[in-house]
Every structure is written in C-alpha cells, then in structure tokens.
Amino acid sequence: MNGGPNRETERLLAFWDALQEGGAHLPDLDPGLATTVRYLHQNDPSEAVNPEFTARLRDRLLAGQIPAADGPAPVQTVPYPVPALPVSIERQASPSGWRTWGWRAAALLVACLGVVALVAGQDRLSDLLSADTPAIPTSTVASIDAPTQSPEPQISVDGMPMYMGNAARTGIADAAGPADAAAIAWSAQMDKGSAGTPVLADGVLYLGSAGGHLYAFDAESGKELWAFQGAGPMRTTALIAGDVVVTTAGFAGMDGAVHGVDRATGEERWSFAVENQVQSDPLLYDGLVIFGCDDGVVYALNPESGELAWSYQAGGPVSAAAAAGGGQVVFGSGEGMLTALDAATGTEQWTLSPPSELTGDPGDPNPGHSWSTLLILDGTVFVTYSIATQMAVTPQLVLAVDLETGALQWARDDLLGLRTSLLMPAPDGTIRALSMGSNEALLTTFESGTGNPVGERLVLPETENVSAAGGVIAGDRLYILDGGGNGEGSARLRIFDLTDASQVAEVPLPGPGDVGQVDGRRRPPLVVDGSVYVAKNDGAVVAIRDQ
Amino acid sequence: MHTDRSSGAALSDDALLAAAKSDPGQFALLYDRYVDAVFRYCHRRLDDREAAEDATSQIFEKAFSNLPKCRDEWFRPWLFRIAHNVVIDCYRQRRPTVELLDDALQMADEAENPEERAISSESAATLRQLLELLSAEQREVIELRLAGLNGTESMAVLGISREVLGSRTYRAMNRLRSLIEDAEALGVRS
CATH class of the missing domain: 1.10.1740.10 (RNA polymerase sigma factor, region 2, helix turn helix motif)
Known part of the structure; x- marks a missing residue:
C-alpha cells in the first residue's frame, strides 16, 4: 500500500479500519488517539431513526411512487446479443449491396429482439462513399502481405506508456510477442478486475482496478511493488509521464479525480478534481496530460504538478479515448461531434458532426454516440462511429477526416461489425480493422487513402465467443482474449499468424474469472517485449511468454 | 414486489x-x-x-x-x-x-477560545457539541466513520486520496482528543 509521508496518519487509518472490522488484531497507535477512536465508537451522538418514518418511506419507495431518473438509460453498445452478420452473402451483392448489409443486420438484430425495426439508410451514402468501391471477399485464409516497413510515427518497443502506445493511438505494429511456445510466466492478483490495458515502462507494469487501486508490478517476476488507493473505481488505462503515472478514479455521475502518482514510491504527487467519472484514456502530448471527462470537459494538465493548462467545454460527455498529432488533439463527444483542438492552448480548430445521410435516422431523439476507436496517421484522423439507441446499435462507420481542416475524406459502413473494433496501421501503409462481434472475429485491411479493402476479409477460425474480449495486432500475429463462452474458467489467450490465419498457440488463463468486459469496457492485452500481459475479470494479472 | x-x-x-x-x-x-x-x-x-x-x-x-x-x-x-x-x-x-456548517466552524476556529466557550457550558459537554468545534472537513471524515464506512469507502465518498483522508482524520482526532481531555479536566464529561 501507499505508505505516505506520515506513518502516524496511516496507522490511524489502519487502526480505525481494523476496529470497524472487528478488531481482533489492532495495529499499534498512539494510546491517546486509540482511546479517542474507541470513545467515538462507544458514544455515537446520533439518534436512531423513527420506525414509523422508516416504514412510511419504505412503503412509498416500493409503491412505485419514485420516478425513474431523467434522461435516457445508459447506452451499452458492447454486449449486444447480435446475430451473425451476413458478410459472405452481402459481399456478393450489387455494387451498392455492401453499403446496405450493415443496416440489414441491424434490422435483423431489432427483429430478433422483438422491437421496432431500425430505419434503414440504404442509399444515403452516395455522395461520400465511393461508387466503385469493390466488395470485400471473405475468406478464412488471409492474403494479407507481411509487414515490410514500419509506419509513422516510429514507436519504441521499450515500453507502452499509454493506451495504444502513443498519443496518435497507432499501437505498436512491430512489437514482438510470444508465439508457439507461449506459456504463463507469472500471475499476480489485484483486488478487482481492470477496465484498462496494462502499461509498461522500465520493467514495471502499471494497471488500475475497478476496486480503486493503481498497482505496480515487476514485469519480470510479477511481484507487487506498490498499490495506490484512488478516489474510486479506475476506468481507464493509466498513463506514464516521466516519473509520474497518471490514473483516473471516480463514480459515474459523481465527482471524480485524476491522480499523479510517483512511479517509484506509489505516493500521490498531485490530485486534480473533476465533476464526473473519467472513461477517456489520458494521453501525453507536447508535455501535457490530456483527457476527456464525462462532465463534458476536455482537460490538459501539467504532468509534474497536476495544474490545469487549459480546458474545453465539449457540450457532452467525452468518454472515448482522444488522439493527438500535428499539434492537435481530436476527440468524439457524447453529443455526436468530432472536435479538434489546438493541443497547446485548447482552442477549437474544427468540428465535424457525421451527417445524417451517413448515419440514417436512429429513430431516437436522444441516441448515444459511440466512438470506439480513434487514431491519427499521416495527417488523417481515422475514427469508428456508431449510434446506439435503447433498441439497437447501428453498424459502425469508419470515417477518414483531414486532420488540418476537418474535411471528411471518405466513409464506409462495411469494414466493421456491430461490436467493438480496433483500427491499427499496418507496416505497408494500409490499416487493419479488427472487429470482434457477430459471433466471429473479422480482420479487414483497407487502404488508408480510399477506404477500399485490400485482399480478403479474414475470418478467424473458431472465434465464436471472442466478442466478450479484446484483441491486438503485434508484428504478424494477432492476440485475442477469448472468454470461452462456457462460463467461468474457460478464458484463454489465442495467438494467430496473420500470414495464413492459422492458430499458433492457445494459452488457458488461470483462475475462475473470465476476460470479458469490466465496467462495460473491454480492452486488448498488452503485447510488448516478447510478452503478453492480460488482466482478467477476477483481478488476476497474467504474463505470458515463450518458454 | x-x-x-x-x-x-x-x-x-x-x-x-x-x-x-x-x-x-x-x-x-x-x-x-x-x-x-x-x-x-x-x-x-x-x-x-x-x-x-x-x-x-x-x-x-x-x-x-x-x-x-x-x-x-x-x-x-x-x-x-x-x-x-x-x-x-x-x-x-x-x-x-x-448558518452554514462551514461558516459555523469558521466562527469556531476564529473564536478566541472556542474550547473554553464550549467546555464552560454544561450543554457543551456532549460529544456532538465537541464535534461541532471541528472544521467541516474534519467532521465529514468522522461522521462517515460513525456511519460505518471504512477508509477506502470514505475516500470514495469524499473524492479524496488516502493521504488527504489520513491528514484530515489525524488532525480531527488530535483536536477531538484535546477537546475531550479539556472537557474531562473541567468535569463536564460524564
């Protein structure tokens, strides 16, 4: 645990905790303080509640007189029980057929749920979607070229300091992970599962838990180095900024905090208060820690002091991870707006609202807007976007937006499935879209300049249940967390060779917990320096290496 | 139902x-x-x-x-x-x-001899009145403890770090201890 500068205060907290838990073995404490604590517990000055009042309120609550909370119910797009997408059928359709399969799948989803059919948008993409875009063939055998060169920006594989490796969120395409000799190297335990991906620097792994702790583990041995208690559940991937690790903590709908924690000691350096939870993974860009918050504000902090450099009122919750590049930071908001700010000042540069001819009519006046992936590559913003209502989720669009001007360059609705997706640049300049859903894992490669698919769609074999987990590409391998789908205890890491779609290795993960989402979020494993690090739902952290 | x-x-x-x-x-x-x-x-x-x-x-x-x-x-x-x-x-x-609790406690803090003021009155011999002499932040941490919340839960409720919670609790308990000792010395605590 975090020791803190004052050991007496820590002893006082520990003493009080132990007394509340029954107090069989109370830590040492100054006798005067110990007596005062005991005195408080023996002389609670409050008065008991009136039984009549208790009964009256109880009856009123349960008689249904309490209205539901205002506003739409929280949209949860990830765990939707969707049927298989008719990928192989629609790929053979007319030139406009590829534009419509997603909508048909959404309608099929709605039908399966017994609710009103989603309004389709078959012919609404004509202006922005290239008419001669080829259909995507489907295959279980990849025809993806092996990487030949590294994409820009170059990224060191010495560590993974933030979600997707860098501020542009490109991932580490040339990172090396284990292969056919993969086996568990060590397993450690946190108090709860994690909604984030581990980050790594200088041989230390950092990971926040839903139980409100930020942990530091020795990456080689798995030994816990320290644990810092934050102000609430941690819902993001931590960020390494120099000798500080930044984490976020807080409850939905209530005040939260961003903590700067000393990497060496686990002691808090600073804390920054926000007015809601933070779900947007912080990034480090041009010396600033930048993150969005559910309070509708994007903040930029000095990583050394925690002082506010600038803030921007977005007009809606900013829950998805932002990306930065070219002097700008780009984010999507819950109001359905993609916005670029000057990263140094927070000044708005441009905004883009996906036009209705792209999105169709969701049939809900207050739909949820989901931005599941956002990356910046060679002056272009690539973002996945979908609309979710209480009844259905629209297929995810892939939008390519000019970073400097905000002009929409192209958009497609056939590259992804209905569920969480991940975009990663390939070494040859193309972009890979990993879509985990539709009862299978799909990998599609497309040209970054046009969105046109390259080669065949890769359907990974026996991936019926991977929709509950996450995946990431490293080198020529794909690492997928497979929840197993057979209840607890069947979670596993699966490694595929992208050159022939073959499964290279399968590693059962120890413990009873699954590897599905935590707090409604699912995250890929960390693949770096020949290792894979996995956080399970039961709080276990597992390192896997070639043995 | x-x-x-x-x-x-x-x-x-x-x-x-x-x-x-x-x-x-x-x-x-x-x-x-x-x-x-x-x-x-x-x-x-x-x-x-x-x-x-x-x-x-x-x-x-x-x-x-x-x-x-x-x-x-x-x-x-x-x-x-x-x-x-x-x-x-x-x-x-x-x-x-x-008056707001903060205001009241600011008054208490600014009073020339708040302890004497409290202890000199028979009605001030109760724990509740002693608690009122703490700052709002100090009272909060104690009241959550009295409600049964542990340190971790108190941090979550107040949105503060363990270090800040420890500091507030430590100051609160030392001040309360001093108040109780003074009250005992004056014989106002039964």
Whole structure:
C-alpha cells in the first residue's frame, strides 16, 4: 500500500479500519488517539431513526411512487446479443449491396429482439462513399502481405506508456510477442478486475482496478511493488509521464479525480478534481496530460504538478479515448461531434458532426454516440462511429477526416461489425480493422487513402465467443482474449499468424474469472517485449511468454 | 414486489444490489440495511430530526431511481456519496436562516477560545457539541466513520486520496482528543 509521508496518519487509518472490522488484531497507535477512536465508537451522538418514518418511506419507495431518473438509460453498445452478420452473402451483392448489409443486420438484430425495426439508410451514402468501391471477399485464409516497413510515427518497443502506445493511438505494429511456445510466466492478483490495458515502462507494469487501486508490478517476476488507493473505481488505462503515472478514479455521475502518482514510491504527487467519472484514456502530448471527462470537459494538465493548462467545454460527455498529432488533439463527444483542438492552448480548430445521410435516422431523439476507436496517421484522423439507441446499435462507420481542416475524406459502413473494433496501421501503409462481434472475429485491411479493402476479409477460425474480449495486432500475429463462452474458467489467450490465419498457440488463463468486459469496457492485452500481459475479470494479472 | 425483510440479512451488498437491479422490489433489503445509518448520518450533520428525515427521503429516492448506475461492488460508498451531496444541498437551502456548517466552524476556529466557550457550558459537554468545534472537513471524515464506512469507502465518498483522508482524520482526532481531555479536566464529561 501507499505508505505516505506520515506513518502516524496511516496507522490511524489502519487502526480505525481494523476496529470497524472487528478488531481482533489492532495495529499499534498512539494510546491517546486509540482511546479517542474507541470513545467515538462507544458514544455515537446520533439518534436512531423513527420506525414509523422508516416504514412510511419504505412503503412509498416500493409503491412505485419514485420516478425513474431523467434522461435516457445508459447506452451499452458492447454486449449486444447480435446475430451473425451476413458478410459472405452481402459481399456478393450489387455494387451498392455492401453499403446496405450493415443496416440489414441491424434490422435483423431489432427483429430478433422483438422491437421496432431500425430505419434503414440504404442509399444515403452516395455522395461520400465511393461508387466503385469493390466488395470485400471473405475468406478464412488471409492474403494479407507481411509487414515490410514500419509506419509513422516510429514507436519504441521499450515500453507502452499509454493506451495504444502513443498519443496518435497507432499501437505498436512491430512489437514482438510470444508465439508457439507461449506459456504463463507469472500471475499476480489485484483486488478487482481492470477496465484498462496494462502499461509498461522500465520493467514495471502499471494497471488500475475497478476496486480503486493503481498497482505496480515487476514485469519480470510479477511481484507487487506498490498499490495506490484512488478516489474510486479506475476506468481507464493509466498513463506514464516521466516519473509520474497518471490514473483516473471516480463514480459515474459523481465527482471524480485524476491522480499523479510517483512511479517509484506509489505516493500521490498531485490530485486534480473533476465533476464526473473519467472513461477517456489520458494521453501525453507536447508535455501535457490530456483527457476527456464525462462532465463534458476536455482537460490538459501539467504532468509534474497536476495544474490545469487549459480546458474545453465539449457540450457532452467525452468518454472515448482522444488522439493527438500535428499539434492537435481530436476527440468524439457524447453529443455526436468530432472536435479538434489546438493541443497547446485548447482552442477549437474544427468540428465535424457525421451527417445524417451517413448515419440514417436512429429513430431516437436522444441516441448515444459511440466512438470506439480513434487514431491519427499521416495527417488523417481515422475514427469508428456508431449510434446506439435503447433498441439497437447501428453498424459502425469508419470515417477518414483531414486532420488540418476537418474535411471528411471518405466513409464506409462495411469494414466493421456491430461490436467493438480496433483500427491499427499496418507496416505497408494500409490499416487493419479488427472487429470482434457477430459471433466471429473479422480482420479487414483497407487502404488508408480510399477506404477500399485490400485482399480478403479474414475470418478467424473458431472465434465464436471472442466478442466478450479484446484483441491486438503485434508484428504478424494477432492476440485475442477469448472468454470461452462456457462460463467461468474457460478464458484463454489465442495467438494467430496473420500470414495464413492459422492458430499458433492457445494459452488457458488461470483462475475462475473470465476476460470479458469490466465496467462495460473491454480492452486488448498488452503485447510488448516478447510478452503478453492480460488482466482478467477476477483481478488476476497474467504474463505470458515463450518458454 | 413482496420482499422478506429477513431474507437478505446474510447476503452481501453485491448480491442485494444485483437482485434489486433485476427486481426493484428487492431494493427493500438494501433500504432496511442502510436506512438507520443514513438517517443517523443526516441527523449528525443537520442536527435536526425533521431535516434529517427529509434528507433521508431524498437520498433513498435518488438511490432507488438511479440504481442501474451503481457499480456492483460499491453500493455503500455510492449511497453515502448521494447522502453527502444531499446534505450539502440542505446546507445551501438553509443558508438564509441557518448558518452554514462551514461558516459555523469558521466562527469556531476564529473564536478566541472556542474550547473554553464550549467546555464552560454544561450543554457543551456532549460529544456532538465537541464535534461541532471541528472544521467541516474534519467532521465529514468522522461522521462517515460513525456511519460505518471504512477508509477506502470514505475516500470514495469524499473524492479524496488516502493521504488527504489520513491528514484530515489525524488532525480531527488530535483536536477531538484535546477537546475531550479539556472537557474531562473541567468535569463536564460524564
């Protein structure tokens, strides 16, 4: 645990905790303080509640007189029980057929749920979607070229300091992970599962838990180095900024905090208060820690002091991870707006609202807007976007937006499935879209300049249940967390060779917990320096290496 | 909607919360478990039974209406976070006629001899009156402890780090110890 500068205060907290838990073995404490604590517990000055009042309120609550909370119910797009997408059928359709399969799948989803059919948008993409875009063939055998060169920006594989490796969120395409000799190297335990991906620097792994702790583990041995208690559940991937690790903590709908924690000691350096939870993974860009918050504000902090450099009122919750590049930071908001700010000042540069001819009519006046992936590559913003209502989720669009001007360059609705997706640049300049859903894992490669698919769609074999987990590409391998789908205890890491779609290795993960989402979020494993690090739902952290 | 009040006695908050999310009638089990603690918390902070009952009603109405937003493993701090905010709202509403707790404690802090003022009066010999001599922040950490919340939960409710919680608690207890010792010296504590 975090020791803190004052050991007496820590002893006082520990003493009080132990007394509340029954107090069989109370830590040492100054006798005067110990007596005062005991005195408080023996002389609670409050008065008991009136039984009549208790009964009256109880009856009123349960008689249904309490209205539901205002506003739409929280949209949860990830765990939707969707049927298989008719990928192989629609790929053979007319030139406009590829534009419509997603909508048909959404309608099929709605039908399966017994609710009103989603309004389709078959012919609404004509202006922005290239008419001669080829259909995507489907295959279980990849025809993806092996990487030949590294994409820009170059990224060191010495560590993974933030979600997707860098501020542009490109991932580490040339990172090396284990292969056919993969086996568990060590397993450690946190108090709860994690909604984030581990980050790594200088041989230390950092990971926040839903139980409100930020942990530091020795990456080689798995030994816990320290644990810092934050102000609430941690819902993001931590960020390494120099000798500080930044984490976020807080409850939905209530005040939260961003903590700067000393990497060496686990002691808090600073804390920054926000007015809601933070779900947007912080990034480090041009010396600033930048993150969005559910309070509708994007903040930029000095990583050394925690002082506010600038803030921007977005007009809606900013829950998805932002990306930065070219002097700008780009984010999507819950109001359905993609916005670029000057990263140094927070000044708005441009905004883009996906036009209705792209999105169709969701049939809900207050739909949820989901931005599941956002990356910046060679002056272009690539973002996945979908609309979710209480009844259905629209297929995810892939939008390519000019970073400097905000002009929409192209958009497609056939590259992804209905569920969480991940975009990663390939070494040859193309972009890979990993879509985990539709009862299978799909990998599609497309040209970054046009969105046109390259080669065949890769359907990974026996991936019926991977929709509950996450995946990431490293080198020529794909690492997928497979929840197993057979209840607890069947979670596993699966490694595929992208050159022939073959499964290279399968590693059962120890413990009873699954590897599905935590707090409604699912995250890929960390693949770096020949290792894979996995956080399970039961709080276990597992390192896997070639043995 | 019928709920056996005794059926949830052995179940964890997690289990009761899950049950209440799927069947709102099961919220009664959580309500029964916490209504007294919440009322006592409100009463300690508002020092008025009627105001405490009003606040308790608001707290459980908010909790009941927003139950789907509560994370499974955090019901108690979540509930007391609501209580914390409702009590603050009560203070704000009372501002025109009743001095805010912060104001009152600022007065206490600024008084030439607040301890003497309290201890010299027989009515000031109670623990509640001694607690009123603490700052608002110091009282908060003690009141949450008296409501049964541990350090981790108190941090979550107040949105502060363990270091800050420890510092506030340490200062509060040292000051309270001093007040109690002075009260004992003057024979006002029974």
